[in-house]
Amino acid sequence: MSQPTPLRLGIAGLGTVGIGVVRILRKHAALLEARAGRPVELVAVSARSREKDRGVRLSSYAWEDDPVALARRADVDVYIELMGGEGGAAKASVEAAIGAGKHVVTANKALLAHHGHALATAAEKAGVALRFEAAVAGGIPVIKALTEGLAGNEITRIMGVMNGTCNYILTRMYAADLPYEAVFGEASDLGYLEADPTLDVGGIDAAHKLALLAAIGFGTRVDFAGVEIEGIERISIRDIEHAADLGYRIKLLGVAQLTGRGLEQRMSPCLVPATSPLGQLEGGTNMVVIEGDAVEQVVLSGPGAGEGPTASAVMGDVMDIARGLVLPAFGQPAESLKSAPPARAATPAPYYLRLKLLDRPGALGKVAMALGEAGVSIDRMRQYGHDEATAPVLIVTHKTTRAALDQALEAVARTDVVEGQPVAIRIETV
């Protein structure tokens, strides 16, 4: 009997995740071969510095200074891009790999969110796989669940908490009763933040992931520019505590829905019920909720980052390729993906409002009337004691659109009984 052909890998980028992949390949060679039906071998690597001690022996692998050269090596079947970055060497080397007929596995959400459609089109034309499970929600096999396990469903909604750092900050603020700035400092000291922290706390990293899941779930062209993004920088500890009093938690929540008006993609702080799986999510764990017309609701959670979990996701993609599975990158041929117009927060929802009411007779009545006349009705209202000139008032509205709410808030501003800008946060039905 002839020996099965090994699958030969080249890895560019030997940071935490790259080294994690190397470790799995060394530790589990026999297991991987049993599962794939063929050996899975690392043949070549590339990184910035050849000398750096990474805690793993790399001398048995060929070294390339240039990732593009690695991507084109004749003895590499799968090019694994773990350098990161929206363009530059990552983009050039992935394009080179596809051009040379190599399969590509990457953890690069920015690259895919910006250039996913072009790369997917090129990969399909070349007949190679372009896989990126590790780009979304760390170790959770969510792209696989969406593309394959739930392939019999029309996907109706995708929600997720997909930035562990933001979730850490928000849960820590609540648990320790600390303001945003203090916990941001802690997270920074702990090394939890990206070099550019606005990628995390500004919601951009999570929005990249949401745009990828939306494209896969709804069969639309990836549209990162169409994601409404709001970070967690302006979330006050007071709102976290008031929300808790009302039975909610505040999460940086991604929501994607394909509506009659277009593709709604939002990454923004939302209130979710404290008792829901999303509400109970603590620390750096990620959670993705997928809703489909047949399956109803599936919830997946797991570590959103880290060497092991991210390497696990990379290896899941590698093993699929080893087993001969080559699907279109977004689950269906790139040319069949629809261009859906972005729909800004079209879906109505209840909102949490916090206003500073001036201590004047009839002030509350004026606010209620202004909201009502603008078509926003009140579900619950809570007024706190007012020793000072203003009293905080919390309002939970009935379902309304963001547009109607904004008009109502303008009307409230005109009443002259409210100080400053009201805080308005969407309450997502989960």
Next chain:
Amino acid sequence: MSQPTPLRLGIAGLGTVGIGVVRILRKHAALLEARAGRPVELVAVSARSREKDRGVRLSSYAWEDDPVALARRADVDVYIELMGGEGGAAKASVEAAIGAGKHVVTANKALLAHHGHALATAAEKAGVALRFEAAVAGGIPVIKALTEGLAGNEITRIMGVMNGTCNYILTRMYAADLPYEAVFGEASDLGYLEADPTLDVGGIDAAHKLALLAAIGFGTRVDFAGVEIEGIERISIRDIEHAADLGYRIKLLGVAQLTGRGLEQRMSPCLVPATSPLGQLEGGTNMVVIEGDAVEQVVLSGPGAGEGPTASAVMGDVMDIARGLVLPAFGQPAESLKSAPPARAATPAPYYLRLKLLDRPGALGKVAMALGEAGVSIDRMRQYGHDEATAPVLIVTHKTTRAALDQALEAVARTDVVEGQPVAIRIETV
């Protein structure tokens, strides 16, 4: 350009799930074709009664009275077995399909748990797929996650709540403060129970599922006989309430671990922390926790039964076949699966104990001493008021093996200060 070849399906069994699959195929024909790159068509069906009104038009499909004949039809590429049952027509028709070179998709956990190894071997020999995502945890794509998404991991533990009826009964007992018998009656009236309810409440149905997940996760031959099974019939509302007082919930929990002493597979009531995802699981939802050496812990939850969710899982398998994915049934070749000896509850754990202590001086001391001398140390103890001749005592032990605990309980029985049999329930670390 030539038209892509359609994938032609035959369905045997037109109950809830079968009709659910028919509905998806009719509703989503275009979506499925876009995703699979080829049409996915139902050509023939089989069920007990041709006349029965099932709410779906079936006249456009060929009819077979005999599922074996359906399985062998020349115009069927994939045989979908949804009749159920460990042997009989289900087994005969699946064997016939494999013999005739057809791919097989089934939701039949009993068939796979008992005959999985033989059927997998036959399917691999014939070069066809044998898929059963719908057999485990309803709509959750857990087999796919384990076999493919986490293929880079050595799996270290699998846990799950995989019988929705048992979880419904246990959560309802707690919520409504009702004894087992009353809630069992309710569940029966609501149609939640299998024709033979011991399949549910006796833990057998869930044990079938655990045996399948263990085989896939650990690369072992499916060994249903090796599962230690204990149902929920003897769970008392008092234990549910005492457990809650101590911060736990009682769940029918499946746990599989491959240890140095063999494969440990348990399906039994366990205490889990009330604040853990498993502890918070309510009603008919299923949850599977997968632990791997790289990914750490992934938690998947979703509806464990029902027309839509189960049909979704069947269609996931069908779509994989349509896309050309043919893997060994248990994730690696059947001949490479190890025969691991069953290891009875080898892993140490803390236990919850409830004893009825006679009202005698020094009684509690005697119990504590008997436990201690048998090597079981006490973490927490709680004694309740005793108006009657006996007082309930709750004990949470430190970690111990079941064997050591049983010896300790024998020693406790010899003290003559305890009435009746103590209740002992394992506390699983989750």
